[in-house]
Amino acid sequence: MKAISAVALGVLTAIGGFVDIGDLVTSAVVGSRFGLTLVWVLVIGTIGICLFAQMSGRVAAVSGRATFEIIRERLGARLALANLSASFLINLLTLTAEVGGIALSLQLATSISPVLWMPVAAFAVWLVVWRVKFSILENVTGLLGLALVVFAVAIFLLHPDWLQLGSQLLLQPPAQTSESPTTYWYFAIALFGAAMTPYEVFFFSSGAIEEHWKPKDLTQSRVNVFVGFPIGGLLSISIVVCAAIVLLPKGIAVTSLYQTALPVAQAAGTIGLIIAILGFVAATFGAALEVTLSSGYTLAQFFGWSWGKYRAPSQAARFHVVMILSLVAALGVLLTGVDPVQVTEFSVVFSAVALPLTYLPILIVANDPRYMGKRVNGRATNFVGLIFLALIVVASIAAIPLMIVTGAGS
Amino acid sequence: MSRRPRIRRPDELAAPPRFAGRIVDAELELLDRQVFDPDSVQVTTVDDLELTDVDAAHPDPDAPPEILCLLSGPVFGTRVFGGRPPESRFERVDWAHVARLTTAVALDVTAEVLDISWLERWFRDRVIARIPGGRHDPE
Amino acid sequence: MILSDLLGLRAYAADGEELGRVVDARFAIAGPEDHPLRTARMLGIIVSPRSHTSFMGYERTDVNSPALLARWFEHRGRGSFLVLWKDIASFGGGRMLLRPGAVLYSPKLEPQDG
Numbered sequence: 001m002k003a004i005s006a007v008a009l010g011v012l013t014a015i016g017g018f019v020d021i022g023d024l025v026t027s028a029v030v031g032s033r034f035g036l037t038l039v040w041v042l043v044i045g046t047i048g049i050c051l052f053a054q055m056s057g058r059v060a061a062v063s064g065r066a067t068f069e070i071i072r073e074r075l076g077a078r079l080a081l082a083n084l085s086a087s088f089l090i091n092l093l094t095l096t097a098e099v100g101g102i103a104l105s106l107q108l109a110t111s112i113s114p115v116l117w118m119p120v121a122a123f124a125v126w127l128v129v130w131r132v133k134f135s136i137l138e139n140v141t142g143l144l145g146l147a148l149v150v151f152a153v154a155i156f157l158l159h160p161d162w163l164q165l166g167s168q169l170l171l172q173p174p175a176q177t178s179e180s181p182t183t184y185w186y187f188a189i190a191l192f193g194a195a196m197t198p199y200e201v202f203f204f205s206s207g208a209i210e211e212h213w214k215p216k217d218l219t220q221s222r223v224n225v226f227v228g229f230p231i232g233g234l235l236s237i238s239i240v241v242c243a244a245i246v247l248l249p250k251g252i253a254v255t256s257l258y259q260t261a262l263p264v265a266q267a268a269g270t271i272g273l274i275i276a277i278l279g280f281v282a283a284t285f286g287a288a289l290e291v292t293l294s295s296g297y298t299l300a301q302f303f304g305w306s307w308g309k310y311r312a313p314s315q316a317a318r319f320h321v322v323m324i325l326s327l328v329a330a331l332g333v334l335l336t337g338v339d340p341v342q343v344t345e346f347s348v349v350f351s352a353v354a355l356p357l358t359y360l361p362i363l364i365v366a367n368d369p370r371y372m373g374k375r376v377n378g379r380a381t382n383f384v385g386l387i388f389l390a391l392i393v394v395a396s397i398a399a400i401p402l403m404i405v406t407g408a409g410s
Numbered sequence: 411m412s413r414r415p416r417i418r419r420p421d422e423l424a425a426p427p428r429f430a431g432r433i434v435d436a437e438l439e440l441l442d443r444q445v446f447d448p449d450s451v452q453v454t455t456v457d458d459l460e461l462t463d464v465d466a467a468h469p470d471p472d473a474p475p476e477i478l479c480l481l482s483g484p485v486f487g488t489r490v491f492g493g494r495p496p497e498s499r500f501e502r503v504d505w506a507h508v509a510r511l512t513t514a515v516a517l518d519v520t521a522e523v524l525d526i527s528w529l530e531r532w533f534r535d536r537v538i539a540r541i542p543g544g545r546h547d548p549e
Numbered sequence: 550m551i552l553s554d555l556l557g558l559r560a561y562a563a564d565g566e567e568l569g570r571v572v573d574a575r576f577a578i579a580g581p582e583d584h585p586l587r588t589a590r591m592l593g594i595i596v597s598p599r600s601h602t603s604f605m606g607y608e609r610t611d612v613n614s615p616a617l618l619a620r621w622f623e624h625r626g627r628g629s630f631l632v633l634w635k636d637i638a639s640f641g642g643g644r645m646l647l648r649p650g651a652v653l654y655s656p657k658l659e660p661q662d663g
Contacts, residue, residue, distance in 0.1 A: 417628030431579030
């Protein structure tokens with residue numbers, strides 16, 4: 001139990017990054033349309049987020065500076081403001097989707113209309129952000145979110161054609177599909193952007209400061225990253241594989257969480273379905289917490305307001321006001337009837353565009369001895385970091401054109 | 411006429427004279443930095459600096475300007491978009507309160523006593539304190 | 550006066566040559582032992598012929614990694630120089646004029662212990 005709470009921050013961050021409502025549906029979509037031929041993107045995305053979360057966590061532990069403070073300091077007022085506007089808007093879109101996702105998960109569990117769950121979900125998220133201690137928040141949602149491991153178990157229970165899966169993994173497109181290359185690359189970029197969404201590093205580095213990590217906790221930071229994010233990546237990959245095994249051969253289109261859960265229901269019956277739904281609720285709730293807190297963190301760190309769940313709300317008034325307003329806005333948008341899943345597709349593409357402005361300052365500060373003392377990046381880290389920076393820039397440039405050309409992957 | 415300024419090679423530039431004291435480049439090391447009080451509570455970010463007044467048309471070569479205050483608030487908007495707010499709208503932290511400069515600016519007075527924290531106090535008293543549990547300390 | 554009054558001004562030599570834009574202002578901070586940061590006096594301004602803003606200051610400090618980025622930013626900031634306060638003739642209206650005989654110094658910062 002102690003071991004799990006030690007990596008809870010990493011696991012929770014990863015849950016918000018890899019199995020939030022957008023990923024829960026998109027992973028199933030990808031599996032049902034492309035088989036395993038896009039899994040390599042998830043692997044690369046996992047490596048990328050590990051690298052940058054590790055850097056931002058290290059910077060936070062050694063210098064005490066959270067990521068958005070660094071973005072403001074290094075990019076200067078204009079560029080940082082552009083980043084803030086983009087990040088905040090994306091956060092708001094994502095928050096709308098996550099609260100909607102909680103409602104959709106609860107609908108699966110209870111058959112009660114999601115519209116009735118939405119205000120309940122928004123209020124519950126606020127209550128936890130307002131009152132629940134950070135360590136409890138991360139331990140509980142992290143642990144419950146791991147229920148999604150039922151998807152990994154389901155893979156084996158389904159007795160798949162391993163050779164077929166293996167060939168798809170090696171980029172042999174499955175026989176039943178006929179997707180165009182542009183659609184393939186659109187989904188590749190969407191998956192990459194979803195794996196490396198900036199709010200993951202905002203949350204992780206701010207969480208590092210919430211946990212009062214100091215240089216002596218660097219090992220713990222490393223373990224959090226290298227245990228938490230790969231687990232998140234594996235959960236996401238499991239959903240893809242399940243969809244490839246069950247949905248792809250039958251040509252079942254994924255339009256909701258119901259199809260995402262279908263393979264588990266087939267493999268493990270009602271029990272499996274219950275566990276999967278529990279995982280959905282926990283994962284979307286955890287993601288909603290992460291995105292709500294990120295909204296507060298980014299704005300407060302940019303303007304220099306006091307922030308943090310380790311403070312009483314009265315000591316971080318504007319921080320909490322921002323989060324309350326964000327939840328109200330998200331609820332308002334949801335009640336107009338938008339489909340939370342469609343909202344996610346937009347927010348993922350836009351966050352792919354905003355990636356470079358977030359990751360460049362992190363890479364630079366991680367090398368600056370005035371912040372890091374002796375703990376600057378090594379050569380290997382810089383080498384891989386620069387490669388990923390190049391990938392991020394390419395994804396950022398290609399994201400919107402591909403979205404337009406493919407009609408958002410339809 | 412739009413010929414771009416010439417780029418001078420390093421050998422064309424003179425070696426700078428030695429200066430006494432700690433050398434700080436404002437845009438590089440002061441602007442956009444976080445400002446903290448002794449309890450590690452964030453106060454604001456440095457959006458601009460107020461300097462002693464100087465006659466712009468005939469500056470005195472022996473009287474360079476000094477930093478009077480850190481500025482926040484409306485100056486941020488004008489720094490990004492141009493223009494200049496009237497001095498009555500400056501939100502100031504006296505330079506005399508700056509105790510230490512590292513990767514952030516450390517003050518020697520608490521946020522409570524500073525004028526600049528009025529907005530935070532306003533939200534605390536008018537909004538947060540009205541919600542049950544607002545004063546509950548989580549640790 | 551505020552710092553933004555100086556940043557972004559186009560700098561001209563006394564003979565009319567356009568030198569670049571003011572991207573930063575350099576201060577010397579000193580004080581007695583109980584208040585070492587008491588006085589921050591402006592030494593001069595940093596002018597850059599290429600960039601409108603300094604962007605991370607690689608060209609002035611010792612930080613040189615990651616190597617590729619450092620080289621790119623140094624390249625972007627190349628040719629920038631320091632002008633002492635006493636060599637400034639006037640400023641305003643988007644422009645700064647230097648005195649005749651103004652010396653252009655290297656902007657390199659000595660590594661600080663502070």
